[in-house]
Ligand SMILES: Nc1ncnc2c1ncn2[C@@H]1O[C@H](COP(=O)(O)OP(=O)(O)OP(=O)(O)O)[C@@H](O)[C@H]1O
C-alpha cells in the first residue's frame with residue numbers, strides 16, 4: 001500500500017531524515033518508533049505532502065506521490081492524524097467530524113458515513129453540539145480519528161495517538177486502530193513506546209537519528225532487542241541503569 005525508499009527530509013541544513021526506507025502492506029498496522037527528534041514526524045509529514053522530501057521515492061498503491069500537494073495525496077486515499085491532534089476547539093464536535101469530508105461531493109454517502117462514525121464512537125452522539133475543546137484528551141483523539149475516517153482513506157498515518165492519554169484510554173485508542181485494521185484499513189502509526197508498538201502492531205520500524213535501526217515482525221521481535229535498537233545500545237555496552245526509567 002505504501003512504499004518509501006531512500007527518503008531524505010531536510011530543514012535548511014539539518015538532515016532530519018537520512019535515507020529511510022519502509023513498507024506498509026495492505027491491511028497492516030506498522031509502527032514507526034523512536035526517541036524524541038528521531039525523525040518520526042518528519043517522515044510522516046513528508047509522506048503526507050506537508051513537507052516535501054529532499055530526496056527519495058514514495059509510492060501509494062503503486063503510484064508515486066513524493067512532492068505532490070497534500071490535497072492530491074489525500075484524494076488518493078491517504079489521511080493523516082497529526083501530532084497533537086488538532087481538534088478545532090471552537091468548532092462543535094459535528095463540525096470537526098464533517099471537516100474530514102470537505103473534499104467529498106457525495107453528500108448522501110457523507111451523511112451515511114457520519115452516522116457510521118456515531119455508531120463507532122457512541123459518546124460523540126450526545127456531544128455533537130459541544131465545542132471540540134471541551135472534550136477530554138481521549139475523546140479528542142477519537143474525534144480526530146473519526147474526522148480522518150470521513151475521507152474514506154485506504155491508509156491512515158497517525159502521529160503519536162497515545163500522547164498524553166491515560167493508559168486505559170491508550171488501550172481504547174489502540175482497540176479502535178486494530179478494529180480499523182480488521183476492516184481492511186492500512187495504518188502507519190508513530191509511537192514512542194516500544195512495548196506498546198510491539199503489543200499493537202503487525203510490524204515495527206525503529207528510527208534513530210533519521211535512520212532505520214531495526215525492522216521486523218512484532219510477533220518475532222523481543223522487547224529487549226527492540227529497546228537496544230531504540231537506545232542505540234549494542235549488547236556488550238548495554239547498561240541496565242540507563243534503561244531503568246523506560
Ligand atoms: N519545522 C522544522 N524546522 C526545523 N527543524 C525541524 C522542524 N521540524 C523538526 N525539526 C527537527 O528535525 C529533527 C526531527 O524532528 P521530528 O519532529 O521529525 O522528530 P520526532 O521523531 O517526531 O520527535 P518527537 O518524538 O519529539 O515528536 C529534530 O532535530 C527537530 O528539531
Ligand SMILES: [Mg+2]
Nearest residue numbers: 040041042083
Ligand atoms: Mg514527532
